[in-house]
């Protein structure tokens with residue numbers, strides 16, 4: 001039996017974990033979500049069924065047959081962004097009928113689903129075949145974001161990072177303090193592989209996480225320098241993102257606000273105005 005999806009849309013991370021790429025309603029520069037199958041002894045979890053086209057459910061079902069999977073035990077959600085859950089109802093009408101939906105309570109409140117759900121918190125273990133997968137609480141990109149650790153030391157990363165850099169962190173929902181804590185927590189675990197949802201495959205998880213932290217550190221430093229003089233939000237967006245397309249600007253404002261919220265939490269920057277527009281000014285070091 002030949003695989004029902006072209007090889008360049010498949011990533012096999014281990015004997016138990018494979019990712020399939022499907023078109024999704026995601027943020028540029030991406031146009032797809034890599035959906036993960038975790039399987040052992042004929043049982044499977046589907047992680048983040050974020051496909052936008054109903055036909056993807058048929059391809060997913062055919063691939064599960066190809067892997068000789070008899071039962072989809074659960075659908076796991078790393079977080080509730082639409083490019084991770086759009087296909088949930090299609091999956092529940094087909095391959096995942098009867099499966100539980102598992103995710104962090106803060107994410108599951110944002111997902112429409114039936115009564116068969118399972119709240120997953122940090123370090124909870126969920127059985128699949130003769131294996132156990134461990135949920136890791138990694139908020140920051142989204143409320144209630146989870147990663148899933150596999151017994152071989154690999155990890156399913158959701159949107160912890162993308163294949164080409166840090167994930168989008170924007171308010172509301174995003175939290176820059178929590179995001180950097182989550183990156184550090186995952187880095188300490190030294191995942192041997194890291195299967196994320198968007199972009200090229202990550203070959204060196206530790207280096208990718210280090211790069212994401214460095215990138216955020218550089219952005220933060222730019223903001224600290226730029227706010228030596230009081231600056232409104234719009235001017236700070238121009239400084240951080242000088243060549244941005246207009247349709248991306250709203251996202252970049254939300255992202256800049258998330259950085260500013262972190263700096264204000266740390267007491268490094270104050271908002272001199274009443275609202276989100278600022279102006280913002282750095283607090284001089286003593």
Ligand SMILES: [Zn+2]
Nearest residue numbers: 079081142159
């Ligand atoms: Zn997301």
